[in-house]
Amino acid sequence: MLFALAIVSIGLLAALRAAGQGADSAADLRARLLAGWVAENRLAEHRARGDWLDLGIQRGTAREGGFDFQWREEVIATPNPQFRRLDIFVYAADQAEGAGGGVRAGDGAVARADDGAAARAGDGAAARAGDGAAARLSGFLVQAPRAVP
Numbered sequence: 001m002l003f004a005l006a007i008v009s010i011g012l013l014a015a016l017r018a019a020g021q022g023a024d025s026a027a028d029l030r031a032r033l034l035a036g037w038v039a040e041n042r043l044a045e046h047r048a049r050g051d052w053l054d055l056g057i058q059r060g061t062a063r064e065g066g067f068d069f070q071w072r073e074e075v076i077a078t079p080n081p082q083f084r085r086l087d088i089f090v091y092a093a094d095q096a097e098g099a100g101g102g103v104r105a106g107d108g109a110v111a112r113a114d115d116g117a118a119a120r121a122g123d124g125a126a127a128r129a130g131d132g133a134a135a136r137l138s139g140f141l142v143q144a145p146r147a148v149p
Contacts, residue, residue: 007047034064035090035134042071042088043139050144053084061093068093075141084141089133 041062046053053075061071069090076085 003026004092011125017034030093031067032134034067035069035092035144036137038062038064038069038071038090039088043086043114044139046086046141047139051141052143053086053141055084062090073077080138082143084143086141088137088139090135091133095132 045051053073053076058073058075060071062071065089070093072089073092074087074089076087078085080133
């Protein structure tokens with residue numbers, strides 16, 4: 001009888017632990033989804049304005065769905081002078097960049113953001129994992145043709 005009680009208690013503890021991990025995973029997933037939206041919003045904003053950003057790094061903050069995020073944009077030259085690559089990294093506001101922080105699950109998975117333009121325009125926008133960012137999005141900016149007077 002005592003042996004059966006021990007087995008039941010172990011089973012209940014395992015079920016309780018699994019339920020707790022599921023709740024944590026849901027919160028992490030929500031935060032990573034929102035971080036992906038921040039990255040997509042930054043890229044969409046630049047494209048909508050027709051921005052031609054200077055090469056280098058810009059930083060800022062954004063709030064999405066009750067979460068505060070920090071973003072970093074890296075503008076990189078390409079072989080074609082009419083294009084610039086824009087990499088956007090989004091981190092949880094309370095985490096330092098590159099410190100393995102960010103809003104992510106324990107397995108290192110990060111939000112996958114895709115602005116959809118890759119399939120339509122072939123601009124190569126895609127998300128990548130790896131540096132502790134909650135989301136990373138790469139896209140291209142195209143310099144608008146100048147009007148000839």
